[in-house]
Amino acid sequence: MTPQGSVALITGASSGIGAETAHALASDGADVALAARRRAQLETVAEEIESSTDAETLVVPTDVREEEAVEAMVETTVDHFDRLDVLVNNAGLGVGGDVEELSTADYRLMMETNVDGYFFATRAAIPHLRESAGNLVFVGSFAGQYPRPANPVYAATKWWVRGFAHSVEAQIGSDGVGVSVVNPTEVRTEFASESGASFEDRFDPGEVTEPEEIAEAIAFAASQERSTVHEIDLYRRDKFDGW
Numbered sequence: 443m444t445p446q447g448s449v450a451l452i453t454g455a456s457s458g459i460g461a462e463t464a465h466a467l468a469s470d471g472a473d474v475a476l477a478a479r480r481r482a483q484l485e486t487v488a489e490e491i492e493s494s495t496d497a498e499t500l501v502v503p504t505d506v507r508e509e510e511a512v513e514a515m516v517e518t519t520v521d522h523f524d525r526l527d528v529l530v531n532n533a534g535l536g537v538g539g540d541v542e543e544l545s546t547a548d549y550r551l552m553m554e555t556n557v558d559g560y561f562f563a564t565r566a567a568i569p570h571l572r573e574s575a576g577n578l579v580f581v582g583s584f585a586g587q588y589p590r591p592a593n594p595v596y597a598a599t600k601w602w603v604r605g606f607a608h609s610v611e612a613q614i615g616s617d618g619v620g621v622s623v624v625n626p627t628e629v630r631t632e633f634a635s636e637s638g639a640s641f642e643d644r645f646d647p648g649e650v651t652e653p654e655e656i657a658e659a660i661a662f663a664a665s666q667e668r669s670t671v672h673e674i675d676l677y678r679r680d681k682f683d684g685w
Contacts, residue, residue, distance in 0.1 A: 446471035448576075449523040450664065451516065453506055453563060454533030456483035459581060459629060462657035463530055465490070468497035470661055475500040475519040478533065498523075506533045506559030516566040526570035528664045531560045531603075532581040536596035549595055556599035560606065568614060575618035577664045580607040581656070584627040584677060604673075611670065620670040622663035626656050627677045651678050 450467045454460035456478035464474045468491045476484045481503045488499035500522050504515040520526050534556045537548040564578065571578055585593065586600025604623055611621035629651045656676060663671040 448472040448527040449475070449519065449525050450528035450530065451475040451477065451502075451519045451526060451567070452530040452532060453477045453504070453515075453559070454581075455487060456480045457487075459626070459653045459656045459660075460530070460532045461487045462653040463532065463660045464499075465494075466654075466657040466661040467528065467530075467664060468495045468499070470665065471497070472528065472664075473498040473500075473523055475502050475515075475523070477502045477504040477506075477515050479503065479505050506563060507554040509558075509562050512559065512562035513566045516563065516570070520570055525574055526567060527574045527576040528579065529563060529567040529571065529576075530579045530581070530660055530664070531563055532660075533559055534581065534599075536585075536593055538593040538596070541594055544595060552595055552599055556596070557602050560603055564606075564610060568610075568619070571619045572614065572617045575667075577620040577622065577666060578607075578610070579660050579663050580604075580621075580623045581660070582607070582623045582625040582673075584625055584675070584681070587625060587675075608672075611672070615670060620663070620666050622666075622671040623673045624656060624659045624663060625673065625675045626651055627681050629653055629656055651676060 450472045452460050452464050455464050455476035464476055464487060468474050474497055476488055476499060478484055484501045488501050491497055491499050502515045502518050504511050506512055537552060580603055582603050583600040585597040586604045590597035607621055607623045659674045659676055
């Protein structure tokens with residue numbers, strides 16, 4: 443359980459894994475800062491959290507592709523709560539398709555969101571997490587562990603996330619900061635809506651992993667005070683059927 447009075451900042455918090463993570467951390471006793479591009483959805487999540495928990499919320503609309511906006515997101519959170527104990531790097535998106543058919547715009551969209559966004563947020567948060575001996579949690583993916591012919595650029599961004607996270611873990615672990623990676627397979631969220639039907643529309647309830655399950659794993663990683671949860675894989679049980 444996240445220590446009472448802790449402060450967590452979650453990117454991509456307007457829906458899906460991010461929103462459920464905010465609920466989970468708030469239920470565990472943390473105050474939460476919610477970041478994403480969609481202010482209205484963030485405000486709805488914040489209202490739901492404050493009506494069901496004792497947590498204080500802060501809405502910080504942010505496009506993680508913008509360096510200065512991400513720096514302001516972290517500083518606004520620290521200025522408001524006077525500390526930062528947990529950063530959850532969750533904002534991300536995926537566009538499928540063959541490499542030769544993928545547009546430069548879609549390539550850059552994934553790289554700027556899934557790679558640059560994680561880097562900007564991590565860089566800005568590290569000094570504060572070092573001060574609080576906090577936890578840095580990265581949402582990775584099954585696609586960052588195995589070749590994914592259907593979406594190779596998205597997969598490459600998630601391979602980068604894991605490599606970056608574990609290298610950061612080696613760099614700042616001795617400073618008392620925990621660094622964790624949580625890898626889901628398909629989760630019933632808005633993911634993939636950029637290139638067609640979202641996983642939420644594509645799968646029936648219970649058919650694949652639900653966002654609440656991933657949120658529980660993130661909350662477990664974020665609750666560690668001395669140890670680091672190096673990596674957690676959460677795969678639907680039939681993922682390897684037919685491999």
